[in-house]
Amino acid sequence: MWLALRFPHWALDSLSDAVAPATTATLVVENQAGKRRVVAAGEPAIEQGVRRGMVLADARMRAPDMHILERRIAGEQAALERLGGWAWRYSSQVHIAPAGDQIECSRVVLEIGASLKLFGGRQRLLRAVRRDLNRMGYRYSLGVADTPDAALAFARAPTRGQKDGSLAHLPLHCLDLDPRAELSLKASGLRQTGELLALPPGALIRRYGQATLDHLERVRGQRPHELTLYQLPQRYGTRHELTGAVETTQGLVFVLRRILGELAAFLQGADATIQTLQIKLFHDDLPPTRLMLRLAAPSRAADHLERVAHERLARLTLAAPVLEIALASDRLRRHEHEQDSLWRDEDSTGCEQWPAVLDRLRARLGHSAVGWLQAVDDHHPDQSSTEIDRPPTDSAAASAPRPLWLLDEPQRAPNDLTLISGPERIETGWWQHSIRRDYFRARDSRGRLLWVYRDLVHARPDSPPVYYMHGLFG
Amino acid sequence: MSNLYTSTSNPAAKRRLAEHEAYWRRFGVHRATRQAELPAMSTGSAALDRLLPGGGYPIGAVTELLSSNTGMGELSLLLHGLAARMAAHPRRQLAFVAPPGTLHAAALAQSGIDCARLPIIHCRDDNERVWCVEQMAHAHAFTAFVVWGDSLDTTALRRLQLAAEKSVCPVFVYRDIRRAAERSPAALRVAITAGAKGQRLEILKCRGPAGARAVGLQAALDQPWQMRPAPVSLASVRAPASNESTASETRSHVARPAFPPLGTR
Numbered sequence: 001m002w003l004a005l006r007f008p009h010w011a012l013d014s015l016s017d018a019v020a021p022a023t024t025a026t027l028v029v030e031n032q033a034g035k036r037r038v039v040a041a042g043e044p045a046i047e048q049g050v051r052r053g054m055v056l057a058d059a060r061m062r063a064p065d066m067h068i069l070e071r072r073i074a075g076e077q078a079a080l081e082r083l084g085g086w087a088w089r090y091s092s093q094v095h096i097a098p099a100g101d102q103i104e105c106s107r108v109v110l111e112i113g114a115s116l117k118l119f120g121g122r123q124r125l126l127r128a129v130r131r132d133l134n135r136m137g138y139r140y141s142l143g144v145a146d147t148p149d150a151a152l153a154f155a156r157a158p159t160r161g162q163k164d165g166s167l168a169h170l171p172l173h174c175l176d177l178d179p180r181a182e183l184s185l186k187a188s189g190l191r192q193t194g195e196l197l198a199l200p201p202g203a204l205i206r207r208y209g210q211a212t213l214d215h216l217e218r219v220r221g222q223r224p225h226e227l228t229l230y231q232l233p234q235r236y237g238t239r240h241e242l243t244g245a246v247e248t249t250q251g252l253v254f255v256l257r258r259i260l261g262e263l264a265a266f267l268q269g270a271d272a273t274i275q276t277l278q279i280k281l282f283h284d285d286l287p288p289t290r291l292m293l294r295l296a297a298p299s300r301a302a303d304h305l306e307r308v309a310h311e312r313l314a315r316l317t318l319a320a321p322v323l324e325i326a327l328a329s330d331r332l333r334r335h336e337h338e339q340d341s342l343w344r345d346e347d348s349t350g351c352e353q354w355p356a357v358l359d360r361l362r363a364r365l366g367h368s369a370v371g372w373l374q375a376v377d378d379h380h381p382d383q384s385s386t387e388i389d390r391p392p393t394d395s396a397a398a399s400a401p402r403p404l405w406l407l408d409e410p411q412r413a414p415n416d417l418t419l420i421s422g423p424e425r426i427e428t429g430w431w432q433h434s435i436r437r438d439y440f441r442a443r444d445s446r447g448r449l450l451w452v453y454r455d456l457v458h459a460r461p462d463s464p465p466v467y468y469m470h471g472l473f474g
Numbered sequence: 475m476s477n478l479y480t481s482t483s484n485p486a487a488k489r490r491l492a493e494h495e496a497y498w499r500r501f502g503v504h505r506a507t508r509q510a511e512l513p514a515m516s517t518g519s520a521a522l523d524r525l526l527p528g529g530g531y532p533i534g535a536v537t538e539l540l541s542s543n544t545g546m547g548e549l550s551l552l553l554h555g556l557a558a559r560m561a562a563h564p565r566r567q568l569a570f571v572a573p574p575g576t577l578h579a580a581a582l583a584q585s586g587i588d589c590a591r592l593p594i595i596h597c598r599d600d601n602e603r604v605w606c607v608e609q610m611a612h613a614h615a616f617t618a619f620v621v622w623g624d625s626l627d628t629t630a631l632r633r634l635q636l637a638a639e640k641s642v643c644p645v646f647v648y649r650d651i652r653r654a655a656e657r658s659p660a661a662l663r664v665a666i667t668a669g670a671k672g673q674r675l676e677i678l679k680c681r682g683p684a685g686a687r688a689v690g691l692q693a694a695l696d697q698p699w700q701m702r703p704a705p706v707s708l709a710s711v712r713a714p715a716s717n718e719s720t721a722s723e724t725r726s727h728v729a730r731p732a733f734p735p736l737g738t739r
Contacts (some may be wrong), residue, residue, distance in 0.1 A: 143634055372589060373579035404578060405549075406578045407575070474550065
């Protein structure tokens with residue numbers, strides 16, 4: 001069973017920089033054979049009688065104060081590919097085709113027969129598809145049939161009754177035949193698909209050529225459908241052209257909400273997660289601004305990505321208006337589904353929120369603001385502990401006591417020291433920074449416990465020992 | 475009303491009394507003779523636990539640790555208790571917010587702290603410190619928060635208190651001993667000062683009678699700091715019901731709040 005989705009106003013609906021482009025007073029136009037024709041229109045224009053394919057001058061007569069945009073094929077194609085990722089949720093056989101010379105309307109066709117059981121029947125699956133598309137704000141028409149071409153024919157059906165009826169009762173124009181052949185058929189008095197399908201093949205070939213017969217055979221399922229299969233990309237990379245320049249970060253937040261919503265729908269459909277996302281903001285003449293979102297754990301939640309991006313944007317001052325936004329993710333990873341434990345684990349409830357909180361902290365304070373300490377196997381006290389940006393996997397504990405606070409630069413110790421234990425000889429680094437020191441633990445008169453050393457390299461044997469403070473036992 | 479509290483032999487009255495108390499307990503009002511149930515975590519030292527209401531640092535509240543110097547064992551004292559709490563909650567984190575110096579991984583490991591579960595957060599100002607703790611309080615994934623913030627004001631401490639209540643885990647704030655004279659919304663304030671034999675711990679404020687002190691923290695041979703197993707000079711094991719200083723108590727070494735508690739004059 002196949003589901004066909006047609007997006008007649010895709011050129012407008014796929015625009016990224018408005019919350020709901022379908023409701024704006026906008027016309028998208030394209031040069032077709034020397035004439036500027038409307039390829040997509042917003043709802044206000046349709047109410048005033050504008051139709052697809054209308055010459056711009058006619059459309060202007062009917063709806064005078066419309067915002068006019070040039071069609072951008074690349075943006076449509078990118079948006080359709082993102083939608084392909086979404087459709088992956090409902091089927092593993094997805095075909096997408098943008099509107100072009102051969103194809104009258106941008107469309108997504110998917111095989112749903114294998115998914116019916118998972119979604120609990122045809123009605124529920126269609127309801128879920130409708131809900132998703134409405135949420136994303138796309139205008140669509142939908143058809144279900146046993147072959148892709150028949151499903152497309154149903155999707156073109158003008159009335160609801162015809163959509164639910166049989167293929168034979170569909171009007172002839174739903175079949176998307178060659179316009180000349182269709183005119184000729186209509187002149188012969190044929191009105192419905194059933195009448196055409198009843199004609200003998202030999203006569204059809206003679207009068208209307210092989211192409212028409214092939215099409216009819218594909219509709220009936222007697223011939224393979226010749227659609228190209230949509231392949232899930234290795235990583236998410238897409239560009240969103242903005243129709244107007246965005247000048248404030250507040251405006252960017254709105255645009256990003258829609259863009260990240262699409263990303264989340266894609267990830268949900270592809271059952272994948274991402275860990276890093278690069279957002280490139282293109283300006284007119286300045287080099288693009290890059291924002292890097294590194295997440296602590298792979299994620300696919302729209303609200304989480306949005307919140308992290310929001311915190312990151314709060315630190316940003318825009319150098320110039322933004323004209324275009326590009327997203328690039330790292331390799332898509334398979335989503336690890338969480339398993340609920342049989343017994344409720346009180347201690348670990350809430351622990352899964354920690355990576356999300358970490359992302360928020362880093363987005364606001366900077367990536368390097370959160371770190372973990374790692375013990376390094378090095379005798380040199382300065383180098384035996386470093387801060388890294390992810391939790392260490394192993395920990396080596398030293399045997400001798402070490403101070404909790406380490407001074408970055410050793411200082412002269414106060415004079416009133418009481419040595420408590422030691423010495424511990426540390427002698428290392430002859431190849432680089434040679435040290436030879438005797439370390440002691442000592443108490444001073446202020447009640448502090450210090451880690452002090454006596455330098456043996458530079459000490460003169462006849463002078464009294466000089467102590468340097470290197471750490472504090474906090 | 476008076477018979478409600480006196481005639482407790484009558485079972486019906488008893489029940490009414492219990493209902494009445496339960497009603498008020500919801501607003502944090504407790505009967506004077508009964509101690510409120512204070513969730514607390516052990517400090518790792520039996521002697522110190524005995525001095526504190528609930529038997530340890532309060533959970534879901536701010537504890538202020540006031541020390542005169544860094545390097546007096548003030549962090550070891552806390553890690554003593556936190557190591558046990560971290561071991562008891564093997565998936566939870568411990569957050570250090572804005573430590574003033576460089577911490578040493580090996581020393582933390584020696585104190586029994588798992589560095590893999592110890593995110594260290596560096597902040598630029600007080601507002602960020604409090605914001606961090608508030609954010610982390612959303613995720614119930616922490617055993618405790620330790621904040622270094624000498625300049626935190628009362629509002630900030632109150633926000634920390636709310637975060638502690640929300641996340642149901644203790645928040646520890648390290649401040650300078652000079653802040654002891656200031657008022658603070660913290661539930662527990664412990665001052666650490668240097669003494670001749672060892673560090674002196676003094677409880678400046680707690681839920682219940684304050685003023686107890688212990689000489690306990692000592693530099694030991696085998697580990698940096700050690701709580702003395704049986705403290706000899708426990709000055710007056712907690713007075714029963716008042717904050718009045720008794721003759722046996724020695725003079726406090728810590729600056730007192732400007733206004734002594736009610737009843738001392």
